[in-house]
Amino acid sequence: MNEFLTLNVSASGMTAQRLRIDVISSNIANSESTRTEQGTPYRRRVPIFSEYLMGMGRVKSSGVKVTRIEEDPSPFRLVYDPTHPDANEDGYVSMPNVNVLREMVDLISAQRSYDANVAAFNVTKAMISSALQIGRG
Numbered sequence: 001m002n003e004f005l006t007l008n009v010s011a012s013g014m015t016a017q018r019l020r021i022d023v024i025s026s027n028i029a030n031s032e033s034t035r036t037e038q039g040t041p042y043r044r045r046v047p048i049f050s051e052y053l054m055g056m057g058r059v060k061s062s063g064v065k066v067t068r069i070e071e072d073p074s075p076f077r078l079v080y081d082p083t084h085p086d087a088n089e090d091g092y093v094s095m096p097n098v099n100v101l102r103e104m105v106d107l108i109s110a111q112r113s114y115d116a117n118v119a120a121f122n123v124t125k126a127m128i129s130s131a132l133q134i135g136r137g
Contacts (some may be wrong), residue, residue, distance in 0.1 A: 008054055012054075014118060023047050046068065046072055048070055
């Protein structure tokens with residue numbers, strides 16, 4: 001039944017967007033972290049999505065998954081704060097390359113994508129339920 005593959009597509013989208021929201025939340029939480037275990041400022045992380053095929057036999061459908069989480073290679077921000085413990089000899093502190101405004105926009109986008117997948121899932125579930133009701137009558 002192809003409707004069940006549609007449910008899987010929506011579920012894979014919800015899973016991917018939930019992980020995207022988790023990564024964005026981590027970026028926001030670490031937007032002021034000047035020192036990690038590696039001794040450098042926190043580096044923004046970005047999930048990378050890819051398509052994959054799912055299904056059995058000749059009936060296949062596409063889904064989405066997170067293949068990896070990459071670090072953003074953009075440079076760190078330099079902020080003048082000579083009193084900061086991580087300041088260099090010129091008084092500048094390397095701050096994470098996280099722009100909180102950009103993260104909030106990405107968060108809204110991820111939430112709306114998640115909501116769209118929930119709506120598609122619920123519509124498909126209602127169609128399956130209606131088809132089963134027709135079969136009973």
